[in-house]
Amino acid sequence: MGAVTSSLDSEHTSTSPTMQAKSNLHLFEEIVGQEIPAHEGTTRADETLVRGTGIVLANRKKYWVDNENKNCFKILATDLSITWGDDTRYWKWEEESDAGTTIKVAKLLQVCWLDIFGYLEQWYLNPEVTYEVSFEVKLEKGASGWSEPVEVGVTSADGVPQKSSVYLPQVERGKWLQIKVGEVKSQPGRTGNVSVFLRKATPEWKKGLLIRGITITPKK
Template sequence: MTMTMGDLPESCISHILCFTTPRDVCRLSAVNQTFRLAGNSDSVWNKMLPIQYPHLRARLDSPLEISSKKELYFALCHPNWIDGKTKKFWIERATGKLCYMLSARNLDITWGDDNRYWSWISQDESSFKEIAELVAVCWLEVKGQFDCKLLSPGAAYSVSFRLKVHESPRGIIRNFGRRAMIPHMPRAYGWNRKPLKFSLTTPCGDHQIYARYLSDMDKPVETEGYQMAPFRHVEEGWMEFDAGRFVVEEKDDNPGDIEFCMREWEGGNWKGGLLLEGVKILPTSLVTERAE
């Protein structure tokens, strides 16, 4: 007698599905009832969930009341708030890889608490409660770091700063923590003398640095000694500038931290009119798709 895949018991098919991807499980579940039942089992979707999900689930600002691992998987495919709504994480639907966005409040901004230089505002187009508005500085430095244990082992990632060049004061609602509002935010200025630099340092010490002139995105930066920073227009005027790419060590229990930075102090000139929403840490496959 000839046996086909459809003749295998459900438990055997579930075991086979554990070695595939979430996309494959969904496709194979359409083969027949046995595959569908196997594809709905907790044992299969427990393998699809990232190993960090219990830790991340405990940090959720709004607990998820979910009965099955498959339901949990797809609930985590949507952005979920953690750590007092200062970060968002989600998983890539097709692969289960972890994705993050850190708010500006998670970053170390030089003079960020001095309202002469930076202001914390709300804007309609941002999902975060606050974003950082650059009023005026001559020394611009924004730094951050992230623990690679919270990323998918073996995956390639890209780190990017999410910025908007301020064209007008529209969309600003209020200034948190103060009664006074800034009545007028000037158009961006001071970005024509030196390019804005974006850098990433990996746990192994690899240092990457890119640059872009905000006043003229096509102006070459090679004469300044830098490579052109890749960037993408997203929505509502926001842009994402890459700081670098790296691969998470697959067999390392403690892969270390990445460090990233955005800076411009070489010119010594005053600059302003920039909005900073935060930093994205995404699998490079998603970044490539957005760029196309």
């Protein structure tokens, strides 16, 4: 069964002129530049935020670094592929604060076919560092339809898959939790995506699950 651990919403400024020297953070300019194409130059204010509460990239990903300056990411719910996610009969989108920034979370109203998928460019991760991949979810107190385990999995850029099952009724309700999916280790020069999924298709109607996103952070 997949591991489930509690998440304490603690993942994680002054303004300065445009940076003259290249940042020592891994691929800092490339990440900010690719995720926000309209961004004109990288500022020290950006790097200050990345070292603190983090920055939201084009409403798709949250990017910050830990106390060892290693890249951390959250693939936000708005950047996930969620079956029926745009159908208001099945899903609702709500705004909330996430460690100092406002993001949208996906709230499941009712669905039989649960299928959620997301990915991150693996080269964004620091080379030779093992990362933990987790879904960040919350079960409401009135949630139902979770009598069977859900399947979670991650595939790294080298194509090696990891899969496990998680029994959601075992998790504490009304609290954001990290559901560990697996681990990946980025290699120098490796290109491709880290792909992550959570799914369950049964005749049983499921409701009361909130999705904040997928976190990819260095293993402690």
